[in-house]
Amino acid sequence: MRIDLHTHSTASDGTDTPAELVLRAAAEGLDVVALTDHDTTRGHAEALGALPEGLTLVTGAELSCRWNGISMHMLAYLFDPEEPDLLAERELVRDDRVPRAHAMIAKLRELGVPITWEQVARIAGEGSVGRPHIASALVELGVVDSVSDAFTPQWLADGGRAYVEKHETDPFEAIRLVKAAGGVTVFAHPAASKRGRTVPESAIADLAAAGLDGIEADHMDHDAATRARLRGLARELGLLATGSSDYHGSRKTCVLGEYTTDPEVYGEITRRATGAFPVPGTGGDRGTTGGRRSL
Structure with missing residues (x-):
């Protein structure tokens, strides 16, 4: 079972439309794909409408956060997108x-x-x-x-010559908001140092104590030693360790399914979520699923 829990579409900064993304995921042999556009769920409806048989969609978003001046991203899965407090915070980030x-x-x-x-x-x-x-x-x-x-100090990296800060959510508040919306939180690419400064492991421990569910260990921006270190940290802190491509279409070199999540970890994510169900593809238009919202 091949599971990729971090992708982007044209709803944020990917180059594939949501429909193209899910069709490509199926063609690449994925069984499960998460659509996690930056601070938005706008692409979910299109992805669900095009979802092919044999592929399951996990709805989510990648939330822009900041800890002590360091930019970081929080993957949020299977939350209720209409929960008002989380919706208001996402809109505040997008509007900036x-x-x-x-x-x-x-x-x-x-x-x-x-x-x-x-x-x-x-x-x-x-x-x-x-x-x-x-x-x-x-x-x-x-x-x-x-x-x-x-994304270097010469141009757009954090603190770079052309960098400008935007509104970003406190990660502890992000965890609280996502939990209140029935979702699950995973710290995205926590050791991607070439993107800029990274938060220390002591801060990850504090986030774990505040309810963080997992860290994205297997990622293109982590070398083998870093991936092993993050998996050890996850075990130490009782966190889930995920793997994902962070696919952006032609905008980046990563490919769908380049890194994947263990099926047992995926199962635990779905067990913890109460805001939405993963949606299995039937080739037809899907709106909501019984009991919990899928959008």
């Missing part, structure tokens, strides 16, 4: 993305880069605008060779 993007564009122009809001908006399309869209614009302009090359 546009002014932040304008400010980053202004900084880049001051640095001599001929980037425009119109270019970034075209790249973002209907998705929630973010740094990857600005990075893609830098690639188009020939400023950098790849999206990853834009």
